[in-house]
Amino acid sequence: MVVMHAVSSLNVGGAERFVIDLSTVQREQGLVPVVLSLGRESDALVSEARSLGLEVLLAPPGLVRRSLAVLRWVRQRKVRILHIHSSMVLKSLALILPFLAWHCRVIYTRHGQAPLAEKSWLYLHRWARRFVSAVTFVSNTSQSVFNEIQMWPPEIQQVIDNGVLLPPRPKQLQHDAPLQLGCVGRLVELKGQRHLIQVLGDPGMGVPAS
Numbered sequence: 114m115v116v117m118h119a120v121s122s123l124n125v126g127g128a129e130r131f132v133i134d135l136s137t138v139q140r141e142q143g144l145v146p147v148v149l150s151l152g153r154e155s156d157a158l159v160s161e162a163r164s165l166g167l168e169v170l171l172a173p174p175g176l177v178r179r180s181l182a183v184l185r186w187v188r189q190r191k192v193r194i195l196h197i198h199s200s201m202v203l204k205s206l207a208l209i210l211p212f213l214a215w216h217c218r219v220i221y222t223r224h225g226q227a228p229l230a231e232k233s234w235l236y237l238h239r240w241a242r243r244f245v246s247a248v249t250f251v252s253n254t255s256q257s258v259f260n261e262i263q264m265w266p267p268e269i270q271q272v273i274d275n276g277v278l279l280p281p282r283p284k285q286l287q288h289d290a291p292l293q294l295g296c297v298g299r300l301v302e303l304k305g306q307r308h309l310i311q312v313l314g315d316p317g318m319g320v321p322a323s
Contacts, residue, residue: 115145117192121199122152123159128224134278180209196220214244221248226255238263251275
């Protein structure tokens with residue numbers, strides 16, 4: 114089964130990394146993932162995705178050309194699931210959503226928690242609701258913010274907490290090896306690095322808060 118993941122770009126970011134990791138896992142499960150980017154060939158993660166053996170399609174600029182290309186790819190590759198990973202992608206594909214929904218199931222994932230309360234976004238989501246089979250969120254907060262504004266049926270909503278694709282665990286671990294912790298994310302309040310600092314500074318952890 115072919116699954117197409119649509120992203121606004123393949124620059125370095127959480128959503129883009131998520132798409133590459135998810136595509137890698139899906140391929141291991143016997144699916145055929147295809148990454149559709151509305152960005153550029155020079156985007157940072159294009160070469161990495163291709164080096165992993167993932168097919169990357171770059172949508173051409175212009176609304177008409179892009180729409181025709183996406184419809185052609187969906188039909189040619191017999192895509193069964195179109196996974197939209199950005200509200201900007203949803204906007205770019207809005208006019209052809211009825212045709213896409215005719216060929217495959219459309220899934221919409223909200224990676225952020227911006228309210229998108231402007232009228233243009235309200236009209237877009239009201240239109241898209243007719244054609245989206247399921248909407249997923251990466252956190253309960255993201256879902257709550259969405260439902261404060263949008264009126265989507267709860268039965269098509271699901272929260273799937275953000276995860277990280279970890280490398281295989283070594284067969285033997287050294288008991289005297291130092292503990293190493295990492296935190297990846299922008300240094301902004303939303304990412305909550307302060308919580309990691311507070312935990313490491315807890316006397317019960319035995320780690321100096323320096």
